[in-house]
Amino acid sequence: MRGMIQVAGVIDQAEADLIREEGVDWLGFALRLPLRNEDLSEADAAAIIKAIQPEHRGVVITYLTDAEEIRGFCAELGVSAIQLHGDVPTAQLRALRDIAPDLYVLKSLVVKADNIDELAKTVGEAADWVDMFITDSFDPATGAKGATGRPHDWSVSAELVRISPRPLMLAGGLTPANVATAINRVRPAAVDAHTGLEDATGRKDRLKVRQFVAEARRAFEEIA
Numbered sequence: 001m002r003g004m005i006q007v008a009g010v011i012d013q014a015e016a017d018l019i020r021e022e023g024v025d026w027l028g029f030a031l032r033l034p035l036r037n038e039d040l041s042e043a044d045a046a047a048i049i050k051a052i053q054p055e056h057r058g059v060v061i062t063y064l065t066d067a068e069e070i071r072g073f074c075a076e077l078g079v080s081a082i083q084l085h086g087d088v089p090t091a092q093l094r095a096l097r098d099i100a101p102d103l104y105v106l107k108s109l110v111v112k113a114d115n116i117d118e119l120a121k122t123v124g125e126a127a128d129w130v131d132m133f134i135t136d137s138f139d140p141a142t143g144a145k146g147a148t149g150r151p152h153d154w155s156v157s158a159e160l161v162r163i164s165p166r167p168l169m170l171a172g173g174l175t176p177a178n179v180a181t182a183i184n185r186v187r188p189a190a191v192d193a194h195t196g197l198e199d200a201t202g203r204k205d206r207l208k209v210r211q212f213v214a215e216a217r218r219a220f221e222e223i224a
């Protein structure tokens with residue numbers, strides 16, 4: 001799985017349609033978050049996910065950490081992929097693989113000022129139980145570990161790509177203007193963007209999504 005594009009923070013059916021029409025592969029729905037309100041209800045997310053055709057995929061982005069709870073939530077929503085953004089113990093990742101072997105699991109690696117050793121250790125410990133890692137940015141001002149709109153030190157993500165036995169998705173402050181450079185520097189298997197594709201009202205801007213997809217596809221072809 002290489003050259004994959006995810007757009008996160010879907011807020012309703014119209015936005016999901018826009019993202020899909022512009023050629024994005026995966027649609028991320030942020031639910032059960034500690035720091036901010038969800039953009040949509042779980043019932044609305046489930047209805048949108050149900051209508052997603054097999055060439056696309058709905059991914060639930062959450063801070064849940066308990067394997068049983070994660071499995072139950074995915075079943076309720078009808079999703080086949082989960083992005084775990086919290087500090088999930090390795091034992092819970094292993095338990096999740098045991099009870100939901102077909103669930104595609106992405107595990108976040110939140111890049112801070114000096115935590116590359118800790119992230120490398122997580123890659124080593126978690127790789128057997130996850131399908132993909134996602135590097136994302138930390139905002140020290142708010143404590144946010146996602147949807148920060150801030151790029152991080154891409155050399156950290158590049159090193160994690162080098163050592164990880166699993167594919168890695170790059171996220172954090174990506175925009176149409178920087179995604180090609182980011183792909184060339186980090187050489188990830190996938191990219192994700194959220195706030196960098198929004199307009200002034202907080203909805204996804206069609207032109208920004210279109211440009212992001214075009215720039216990312218071009219860069220993925222260059223590094224292939």
Ligand SMILES: O=C(O)c1ccccc1NCC(=O)[C@H](O)[C@H](O)COP(=O)(O)O
Pocket residue numbers: 007008009028030033061085136137145146147148149150171172173174192193194195196
């Ligand atoms: O998408 C969210 O609302 C969200 C909230 C809390 C934690 C993570 C969240 N999303 C994870 C993502 O995959 C985002 O797209 C990623 O953090 C990149 O966001 P941005 O820097 O705004 O492009």
